[in-house]
Amino acid sequence: MGGLELINEEISCIGCGVTIQTEDKNKIGYAPASSLEKDQVICQRCFRLKHYNEVQDVSLTDDDFLKILNGIGEKDALIVKLVDIFDFNGSWLPGLQRFVGHNPVVLIGNKSDLLPKSVKPKKLIDWMKGMAKEWGLQPIDVMLVSGAKGHGIEEAMQRIEELREGRDVYVVGCTNVGKSTFINRIIKQGSGEENVITTSHFPGTTLDIIEIPLDDERALIDTPGIINHHQMAHFVGKQDLKTITPKKEIKPRVFQLNAGQTLFFGGLARFDFVRGERNSFTCYLSNDLDIHRTKLEKADELYEKHAGELLVPPGPKEIKEFPPLVGQEFSIKEGKTDIVFSGLGWVTVNQPGAIVKAYVPKGVQVSIRKSLI
Numbered sequence: 001m002g003g004l005e006l007i008n009e010e011i012s013c014i015g016c017g018v019t020i021q022t023e024d025k026n027k028i029g030y031a032p033a034s035s036l037e038k039d040q041v042i043c044q045r046c047f048r049l050k051h052y053n054e055v056q057d058v059s060l061t062d063d064d065f066l067k068i069l070n071g072i073g074e075k076d077a078l079i080v081k082l083v084d085i086f087d088f089n090g091s092w093l094p095g096l097q098r099f100v101g102h103n104p105v106v107l108i109g110n111k112s113d114l115l116p117k118s119v120k121p122k123k124l125i126d127w128m129k130g131m132a133k134e135w136g137l138q139p140i141d142v143m144l145v146s147g148a149k150g151h152g153i154e155e156a157m158q159r160i161e162e163l164r165e166g167r168d169v170y171v172v173g174c175t176n177v178g179k180s181t182f183i184n185r186i187i188k189q190g191s192g193e194e195n196v197i198t199t200s201h202f203p204g205t206t207l208d209i210i211e212i213p214l215d216d217e218r219a220l221i222d223t224p225g226i227i228n229h230h231q232m233a234h235f236v237g238k239q240d241l242k243t244i245t246p247k248k249e250i251k252p253r254v255f256q257l258n259a260g261q262t263l264f265f266g267g268l269a270r271f272d273f274v275r276g277e278r279n280s281f282t283c284y285l286s287n288d289l290d291i292h293r294t295k296l297e298k299a300d301e302l303y304e305k306h307a308g309e310l311l312v313p314p315g316p317k318e319i320k321e322f323p324p325l326v327g328q329e330f331s332i333k334e335g336k337t338d339i340v341f342s343g344l345g346w347v348t349v350n351q352p353g354a355i356v357k358a359y360v361p362k363g364v365q366v367s368i369r370k371s372l373i
């Protein structure tokens, strides 16, 4: 037994928070016994993610994640709710209030680097405030940052320091919004140490709570993301996830369309202009995702014949198990309006009275909102 006593102290992986074990290579939290002598232990899964960008699937369920987060309501803490500004609706987490209890919430929009430079931060923050109100959240402050690029981090750190009033800070949100990247950036700003916590473009990277000590014996706490099953990320393969995830500033693509024309976004989604005057439609999608224009009357046939080859992703293999596209019609009211394809992007329409139809794989969310840009 001797050597194993160390494990009873419960060492956590610095990369993902999981409890380290040295017994079973195939279970989560495995690390070779020799690694326990180091100051910071990382598990085999984090090691592979960091060095080979390879993900080992884990067997935690939604319930496991929720259990981890449920305790937050009973703590006296400041909650930082992170959303992905590129997938605002999809990464919102409507149920947040339930587990944060009476704790104050700061709302932070992350990945600001993806939006066109022409977008004014002030306007975007006002827009986020409007959305928060509409969805019943009363944040005590709203900010915009880029954890990856560092924009707005200094200001956010100062503001959080003021607002936490000596309490712990929990960073929460849906998977993949960039919680760990945001915290890594804060650590880097503070200590110079880089990439302490494991991050990746796969949803579900962080597995348990990770406490980063603050100056006053309190902690900044990373949490596992809540899985939002309506996001496109759960419907595409690992390679295609790369294509649909924007990595840099999105270049808006504008199409002049007549009624009766269709746009395909790879083979993943479809946008029909059903009725209205000739008009321009602006697409905000990953620059790597091809847009294919066709006639509405030919669209069904085109998809049937060419999804998986001309219309990619999904590729020829993935298309076989890809859910069918289902359409939902929207009639555009006054003002600029976005039709949002959760996790893929959105199309801005500026024509009151127009009728459009948005198709997404069965199970993915589409929604309509006041234009963000």
Ligand SMILES: Nc1nc2c(ncn2[C@@H]2O[C@H](COP(=O)(O)OP(=O)(O)OP(=O)(O)O)[C@@H](O)[C@H]2O)c(=O)[nH]1
Binding pocket: 110, 111, 112, 113, 114, 145, 146, 147, 148, 149, 173, 174, 175, 176, 177, 178, 179, 180, 181, 182, 198, 199, 200, 201, 202, 203, 204, 205, 206, 207, 223, 224, 225, 226, 246, 247, 248
């Ligand atoms: N463009 C851009 N990408 C970002 C930013 N922050 C994070 N990302 C990317 O988003 C993906 C997810 O980042 P993580 O930090 O692992 O997200 P998370 O919220 O911790 O995810 P889970 O641990 O799965 O809940 C990674 O591919 C990051 O590189 C950002 O500010 N801008």
Ligand SMILES: [Mg+2]
Binding pocket: 179, 180, 181, 198, 199, 205, 206, 222, 223, 224, 225
């Ligand atoms: Mg994480």
